[in-house]
Amino acid sequence: IILQRGNLMKEKNPWHKPVTIIITVIGVIAIVALVTVAVLQNRPLPQKYKYGIVLDAGSSHTALYIYEWPAEKDNNTGRVEQTHSCKVKGPGISSYASAPLKAGESLRACMQEAEQRVPGKRYHETPLYLGATAGMRLLNMENSSASEKVFQAVEEALQKFPFSYQGARILSGQEEGAFGWVTVNYLDDRLEQGLETTGALDLGGASTQISFVSDNYDGSESPSNSVTFRLYGNDYNLYTHSFLCYGKDQVLRMALAHQTQTGPESILDPCFHPGYNATKNYSILYDSPCVSDRKPQRAPVNFTHVGNGNFKQCQNVVKSVFNFTHCNYTHCSFNGIFQPLLQGPFGAFSAYYFVMNFLNLSDTSIPLETVKEKLARYCATPWNQIIQQHPDIKLKYLAEYCFSGTYILTLLTEGYNFTSDSYPNIKFIKKIKGSDAGWTLGYMLNLTNMIPAEAPDSPPLPHAGYVSIVTIMALLLLILFVVSLRPLWPRCSKQPQII
Numbered sequence: 039i040i041l042q043r044g045n046l047m048k049e050k051n052p053w054h055k056p057v058t059i060i061i062t063v064i065g066v067i068a069i070v071a072l073v074t075v076a077v078l079q080n081r082p083l084p085q086k087y088k089y090g091i092v093l094d095a096g097s098s099h100t101a102l103y104i105y106e107w108p109a110e111k112d113n114n115t116g117r118v119e120q121t122h123s124c125k126v127k128g129p130g131i132s133s134y135a136s137a138p139l140k141a142g143e144s145l146r147a148c149m150q151e152a153e154q155r156v157p158g159k160r161y162h163e164t165p166l167y168l169g170a171t172a173g174m175r176l177l178n179m180e181n182s183s184a185s186e187k188v189f190q191a192v193e194e195a196l197q198k199f200p201f202s203y204q205g206a207r208i209l210s211g212q213e214e215g216a217f218g219w220v221t222v223n224y225l226d227d228r229l230e231q232g233l234e235t236t237g238a239l240d241l242g243g244a245s246t247q248i249s250f251v252s253d254n255y256d257g258s259e260s261p262s263n264s265v266t267f268r269l270y271g272n273d274y275n276l277y278t279h280s281f282l283c284y285g286k287d288q289v290l291r292m293a294l295a296h297q298t299q300t301g302p303e304s305i306l307d308p309c310f311h312p313g314y315n316a317t318k319n320y321s322i323l324y325d326s327p328c329v330s331d332r333k334p335q336r337a338p339v340n341f342t343h344v345g346n347g348n349f350k351q352c353q354n355v356v357k358s359v360f361n362f363t364h365c366n367y368t369h370c371s372f373n374g375i376f377q378p379l380l381q382g383p384f385g386a387f388s389a390y391y392f393v394m395n396f397l398n399l400s401d402t403s404i405p406l407e408t409v410k411e412k413l414a415r416y417c418a419t420p421w422n423q424i425i426q427q428h429p430d431i432k433l434k435y436l437a438e439y440c441f442s443g444t445y446i447l448t449l450l451t452e453g454y455n456f457t458s459d460s461y462p463n464i465k466f467i468k469k470i471k472g473s474d475a476g477w478t479l480g481y482m483l484n485l486t487n488m489i490p491a492e493a494p495d496s497p498p499l500p501h502a503g504y505v506s507i508v509t510i511m512a513l514l515l516l517i518l519f520v521v522s523l524r525p526l527w528p529r530c531s532k533q534p535q536i537i
């Protein structure tokens with residue numbers, strides 16, 4: 039009987055049937071394979087990078103920037119980052135008008151650095167651009183054949199490198215302003231998300247740019263200030279203006295020209311520290327289209343530049359470089375240039391940042407009146423004390439911070455109409471998420487078509503969500519499968535039947 043019972047038990051356990059075992063094993067293998075394939079197939083591929091190089095040939099110096107982005111995801115947002123920058127030794131390329139070959143040579147060291155930073159197998163597909171700004175605009179106005187020679191020399195030097203050379207050219211003021219705006223908003227991820235944009239304030243040595251979106255500007259009033267973009271499915275109507283000669287170095291020339299109109303032997307300059315005393319050359323001072331027509335006749339060769347450090351008087355000198363007499367539009371900034379009402383936050387970079395950071399005034403939550411008081415105290419500090427306090431700073435920069443700070447505050451308030459209420463909307467910035475604020479990134483994004491006009495189609499689920507859902511579904515299938523075999527389950531709990 040016991041034997042019989044044992045036989046009965048064996049026959050009744052369907053799990054031990056070969057067919058059931060095979061089906062179960064196949065089912066488990068299929069589910070494991072499904073999950074594995076789903077996970078592996080959709081795993082993000084190992085990152086490969088592409089590179090782009092932009093040379094910013096500014097009026098005072100040239101800088102090289104290397105950008106990097108994942109090779110598979112060109113069209114995704116916020117993915118292009120600056121990986122390296124190199125400051126070219128010596129002055130800007132426009133200063134080599136009388137020795138153009140040296141302009142090309144000056145770029146070599148930074149280009150060699152770029153060769154080290156970009157992987158060799160990417161050289162040929164790495165675009166290389168050079169964009170020149172206001173220094174070359176002025177040289178081109180003054181002596182176009184000299185500017186052509188400089189470009190020729192620069193071009194020859196750059197073509198010797200193994201990158202994909204895409205040309206050297208002068209950017210228009212609108213391009214310089216608009217691409218600075220693109221850079222700032224791209225790095226802040228504002229474009230793809232369609233967020234309110236940040237205005238861009240760029241202060242160079244020879245020109246300055248203001249760019250922002252304003253609800254009361256559709257481009258119809260003063261169309262030359264309008265730049266339109268369609269980015270990620272959003273339309274932007276940007277106001278932008280570049281003031282040639284209103285970079286801080288050219289404004290200093292204009293301020294000195296204002297003070298030397300009669301060709302004196304010496305001037306007492308409120309924008310320089312008390313005790314500052316330097317001999318300057320009239321011909322060098324007036325050697326720029328921004329001031330050349332004002333050169334006093336019968337001036338001596340040199341004049342003595344003496345400081346007396348008075349902020350209020352310095353503001354008056356600086357104001358003399360702005361013209362507020364005429365405006366043929368609803369609103370103007372200065373020199374009869376249209377400007378819509380200021381709107382939104384602003385990022386102020388390049389020399390805005392260098393100067394305000396040096397002066398410890400980059401925090402715009404400090405009330406504007408306090409900023410002015412602090413700057414007034416700084417300007418009144420004797421020159422020898424300033425030198426002692428900042429032994430590592432180049433004397434040329436050091437001597438000019440009082441002037442530059444005064445110019446920045448005057449430009450922002452009197453020029454662009456920022457008030458003590460709207461001043462805190464400005465942020466003085468150097469970098470955003472590791473990339474320098476400036477026109478170069480926006481320029482490259484535009485020329486490589488890296489910002490799509492329409493929003494890219496993105497997969498409905500991120501990778502992790504996709505994997506989780508596939509795994510959960512596979513487990514459910516497994517449970518369903520096991521449950522479906524229920525009629526074949528052994529009835530272990532039942533009492534053995536005794537026949």
Ligand SMILES: O=c1[nH]cnc2c1ncn2[C@@H]1O[C@H](COP(=O)(O)OP(=O)(O)O)[C@@H](O)[C@H]1O
Binds near residue numbers: 095096172244285388
């Ligand atoms: O460390 C610094 N302290 C103060 N000013 C600086 C420093 N580095 C650069 N600058 C200034 O920033 C400005 C940069 O202008 P840039 O050469 O880009 O001219 P551009 O944009 O008008 O062509 C110049 O006035 C230069 O002197």
Ligand SMILES: [Ca+2]
Binds near residue numbers: 096242
């Ligand atoms: Ca610049």
